[in-house]
Amino acid sequence: METKDVILELRTKKRLSQEELAEKVFVTRQAVSRWENGETIPNIETLKLLSTFFDVSINTLLGSPQQLVCKCCGMKLEDSNISKETNGDFNEEYCKWCYSDGDYTLDFWKQYIKIGGIEKFDEFKKQLIDEFNVLLEIEGLPKVEKLNVLSGSFINLEYRLPNGNKIKFLNDKASYLGSQLELEGLDRCIGIAANMEFLLISSYEADGKNPELVVYKKR
Numbered sequence: 058m059e060t061k062d063v064i065l066e067l068r069t070k071k072r073l074s075q076e077e078l079a080e081k082v083f084v085t086r087q088a089v090s091r092w093e094n095g096e097t098i099p100n101i102e103t104l105k106l107l108s109t110f111f112d113v114s115i116n117t118l119l120g121s122p123q124q125l126v127c128k129c130c131g132m133k134l135e136d137s138n139i140s141k142e143t144n145g146d147f148n149e150e151y152c153k154w155c156y157s158d159g160d161y162t163l164d165f166w167k168q169y170i171k172i173g174g175i176e177k178f179d180e181f182k183k184q185l186i187d188e189f190n191v192l193l194e195i196e197g198l199p200k201v202e203k204l205n206v207l208s209g210s211f212i213n214l215e216y217r218l219p220n221g222n223k224i225k226f227l228n229d230k231a232s233y234l235g236s237q238l239e240l241e242g243l244d245r246c247i248g249i250a251a252n253m254e255f256l257l258i259s260s261y262e263a264d265g266k267n268p269e270l271v272v273y274k275k276r
């Protein structure tokens with residue numbers, strides 16, 4: 058879709074006249090009309106205002122010329138998973154799991170940006186995969202091939218200790234690298250999660266029920 062159609066569609070969805078939209082983003086009605094006729098496209102400042110007002114990324118306003126990808130985890134970005142700055146502006150470089158509240162959620166990603174960026178980070182991921190596969194092999198479990206960025210709030214299961222106490226190992230607000238491995242013929246899954254400090258392997262039933270800790274290892 059071209060910018061002119063995108064703006065027309067967003068405006069109509071909000072049931073605004075050209076005049077009303079013009080007021081919201083401090084331009085004339087004629088300017089809106091020219092965008093929608095395809096004669097001009099909004100300048101960058103106005104694109105920012107339109108992005109905030111319609112809650113869509115600038116990439117979407119421009120007719121999605123690029124397939125945006127999170128620079129940290131490689132996830133494809135859509136308006137629904139693009140990160141935002143604290144002021145509400147889209148940050149079209151990262152997904153919302155890797156970057157939120159104006160900062161990276163992954164401490165290790167922050168460090169890797171400083172020492173060499175995505176290539177160093179990929180090396181780190183490979184390193185973690187190797188370490189996991191050694192542990193998984195010892196436990197007689199399938200190998201892992203790929204790690205994703207996972208939000209602590211999704212995977213922070215509560216494990217029951219032999220003495221009856223319950224314990225969580227993760228931080229809801231942090232992100233981890235991890236994955237889920239299916240066990241053929243069994244109704245339990247294997248979940249793995251790691252950061253720079255530790256590796257964790259657990260098993261659980263559907264929806265994380267009855268979780269059991271298999272391995273927790275400091276790196």
Ligand SMILES: [Zn+2]
Nearest residue numbers: 127130152155
């Ligand atoms: Zn990401």
